[in-house]
Amino acid sequence: MIDVQQLQHAFRIGKRGQEKEVHVLKGIDFSVKEGEIVAIVGKSGSGKSTLLQIIAGFLQPNAGAVHMKHQNIAQLSEKERAAFRLKNFGFIFQNFQLLPGQNVAENIELPLKLRGESPVVRKKKVQDMLARVGLTEVAEHYPNELSGGQQQRVAIARALITDPPVILADEPTGSLDSQTEREILTFIQQLNEESNITFIMITHDDEVASIAHRILRMGDGLLLEAQHAI
Ligand SMILES: Nc1ncnc2c1ncn2[C@@H]1O[C@H](COP(=O)(O)OP(=O)(O)OP(=O)(O)O)[C@@H](O)[C@H]1O
Numbered sequence: 001m002i003d004v005q006q007l008q009h010a011f012r013i014g015k016r017g018q019e020k021e022v023h024v025l026k027g028i029d030f031s032v033k034e035g036e037i038v039a040i041v042g043k044s045g046s047g048k049s050t051l052l053q054i055i056a057g058f059l060q061p062n063a064g065a066v067h068m069k070h071q072n073i074a075q076l077s078e079k080e081r082a083a084f085r086l087k088n089f090g091f092i093f094q095n096f097q098l099l100p101g102q103n104v105a106e107n108i109e110l111p112l113k114l115r116g117e118s119p120v121v122r123k124k125k126v127q128d129m130l131a132r133v134g135l136t137e138v139a140e141h142y143p144n145e146l147s148g149g150q151q152q153r154v155a156i157a158r159a160l161i162t163d164p165p166v167i168l169a170d171e172p173t174g175s176l177d178s179q180t181e182r183e184i185l186t187f188i189q190q191l192n193e194e195s196n197i198t199f200i201m202i203t204h205d206d207e208v209a210s211i212a213h214r215i216l217r218m219g220d221g222l223l224l225e226a227q228h229a230i
Contacts, residue, residue: 001198002032002055002166007064007074009050024050025061026221034165035196037188039209042218048202049170051218055200056089056168057081068166086115090159090167094174096151098143098158105130105139108157115162125161133157133187149180156187160197169201173208185211 007028010021024047053059066073130136173181
C-alpha cells in the first residue's frame, strides 16, 4: 500500500556561508501492507519524525520515492500533497493538538470543513463518529474539561472522520498514564481489526511497539532491522 524507496534527506544548518548538511535519511527502503500496524523505533535524532513527515507529504525529500495509490507523494506539488494528505491520512500526536476554543464535536468536524462537506453531512458524520468512539456524552465539552485518554479519543475521532486508509501517529500515548495508554492501544487494535485501518506509529515505548505487527528500527539514517513483533 505504501512503498518507500531509497529515501534520502539532509537538512542544511548553520549560518549563511558556513552551512553544514546533516544527512538524516541515507537510503530508506520499506513497504507497508494494507491493514498493518507498523512501529518505527530508534534513538532520539535518528530521523523518525523526518521520515513520517515525508510520508505525510509535509516535507519533500532530497531523493527517493514514496509510492501510494499509483502516485509518488515525493514528487507531487505542495497543493497536490495537501489534497492527497486530506484524502488518505489521519494524524495522531502525543499532545493531541486539539483546538482549545472548540468543543469536542467541533474539533472532530474540522477535517470535514476543510474538505468542503455540507453542514448536513458534517453533522451526521460527527454524530456517528461520536457514538463510534464513545464520546457522545461529552460532545459539547471543551478539551480542557476532558481526561488525557478522552482527549486522545477526540484526536483519534478527528483523524478517522474522513475515513482515511492510513493513520500516522507520533508518540500517540506519550503523555498518557499506563492504564490510559492500554485503553488507547486497545482502541487502536480494535480499529485496525474492525476497519482494516493501517497504522504507522513512531514510538519510544515498548507497550506501543507491542501492538505492532512489525517494528522498523532506525539508526544512523538507515533501517537497522525489521522485526516481526507478533
Ligand atoms: N527542520 C530541521 N532543520 C534542521 N535540522 C533538522 C530539522 N528537523 C530535524 N532536524 C535534525 O534531523 C535529525 C533527525 O530529527 P528527527 O526529528 O527526524 O529525529 P527523531 O528520530 O524523530 O527524534 P525524536 O525521537 O527526538 O523525536 C536531528 O538531528 C534533528 O536535529
